[in-house]
Amino acid sequence: MEIKGKVIVVTGAANGIGAALAKRFSMLNAKAVVICDIDEKGVESLAQNIGKTFNNIRFMKCDVANRLDLEVVVSSTIKEFGQIDLFCSNAGIIVSGDQSTPTSEWQRAWDVNVMAHVNAANAVLPDMLERGEGYLLNTCSAAGMLTSVGAAPYAVTKHGALAFAEWLSITYGLQGIKVSALCPQVVRTKMIEDAIETGAGSAVTSGGVMLESEDVAMQVVEALAKEQFLILTHEETQKFAERKVADIDKWILGMQKYAANQAT
Numbered sequence: 001m002e003i004k005g006k007v008i009v010v011t012g013a014a015n016g017i018g019a020a021l022a023k024r025f026s027m028l029n030a031k032a033v034v035i036c037d038i039d040e041k042g043v044e045s046l047a048q049n050i051g052k053t054f055n056n057i058r059f060m061k062c063d064v065a066n067r068l069d070l071e072v073v074v075s076s077t078i079k080e081f082g083q084i085d086l087f088c089s090n091a092g093i094i095v096s097g098d099q100s101t102p103t104s105e106w107q108r109a110w111d112v113n114v115m116a117h118v119n120a121a122n123a124v125l126p127d128m129l130e131r132g133e134g135y136l137l138n139t140c141s142a143a144g145m146l147t148s149v150g151a152a153p154y155a156v157t158k159h160g161a162l163a164f165a166e167w168l169s170i171t172y173g174l175q176g177i178k179v180s181a182l183c184p185q186v187v188r189t190k191m192i193e194d195a196i197e198t199g200a201g202s203a204v205t206s207g208g209v210m211l212e213s214e215d216v217a218m219q220v221v222e223a224l225a226k227e228q229f230l231i232l233t234h235e236e237t238q239k240f241a242e243r244k245v246a247d248i249d250k251w252i253l254g255m256q257k258y259a260a261n262q263a264t
């Protein structure tokens with residue numbers, strides 16, 4: 001999919017990867033870019049910034065864990081711009097912890113990292129399926145293919161996010177729906193800065209070189225042009241995933257040693 005002339009929604013767009021995607025899409029002459037976030041002030045200020053050079057930028061407050069919020073985003077975008085060509089379900093949160101982490105924290109991770117994609121698909125697919133075309137870009141994580149040391153809720157829910165993206169593609173691909181799963185390793189964003197500050201850093205900084213959000217946005221645009229399902233930002237993700245599939249016991253042993261090293 002080329003970006004030019006497309007109507008695009010981006011969630012989690014007040015910061016980081018979502019903000020970089022919104023900026024890149026507006027620079028590439030999308031028809032309209034609708035940016036949503038639970039942080040209303042953040043998307044408002046980004047919209048003002050992008051709006052200096054791009055007319056059709058809109059912002060909305062939206063909690064992606066809330067099905068109704070996503071329905072409102074989709075219906076108001078379709079009302080104003082006719083259709084949604086690309087929906088970027090990007091918002092996500094790091095929840096570190098283990099089996100002892102309170103249920104409410106596990107639930108929060110589930111709601112934002114998994115149900116957000118379900119809610120987005122639920123809202124946007126009816127119109128896309130009726131038209132026989134549409135594109136879903138779901139931001140998952142390399143943690144959804146490998147793991148995230150020290151952050152069980154994050155690792156588990158990102159596996160869920162990737163599983164749902166696969167399921168969507170398998171189920172609707174032959175009806176004209178394209179799906180891509182963005183699986184970054186480490187990208188310099190507020191999420192990473194906060195994770196490092198709170199000590200959950202090892203969960204996310206183990207992922208090789210730290211990329212900038214703008215680099216990831218460029219990689220995404222290239223991958224969307226090729227309509228490829230899996231979008232990896234780091235070369236080693238593929239290598240690690242191949243090792244995992246080739247010999248899971250060996251991979252787990254290696255990860256056990258790695259996790260033990262991180263703990264000392």
Ligand SMILES: NC(=O)c1ccc[n+]([C@@H]2O[C@H](COP(=O)([O-])OP(=O)(O)OC[C@H]3O[C@@H](n4cnc5c(N)ncnc54)[C@H](O)[C@@H]3O)[C@@H](O)[C@H]2O)c1
Nearest residue numbers: 012014015016017038063064091092141186187189190191
């Ligand atoms: N930064 C990384 O290294 C990295 C690596 C792998 C995957 N990811 C994924 O990339 C996505 C974007 O993360 P980022 O690194 O840009 O983080 P970020 O914290 O900079 O941005 C995330 C945005 O999502 C918003 N958000 C959080 N909960 C929300 C909710 N319930 N409803 C709506 N918006 C909400 C936040 O307000 C924020 O603006 C996430 O899904 C994250 O898991 C990031």
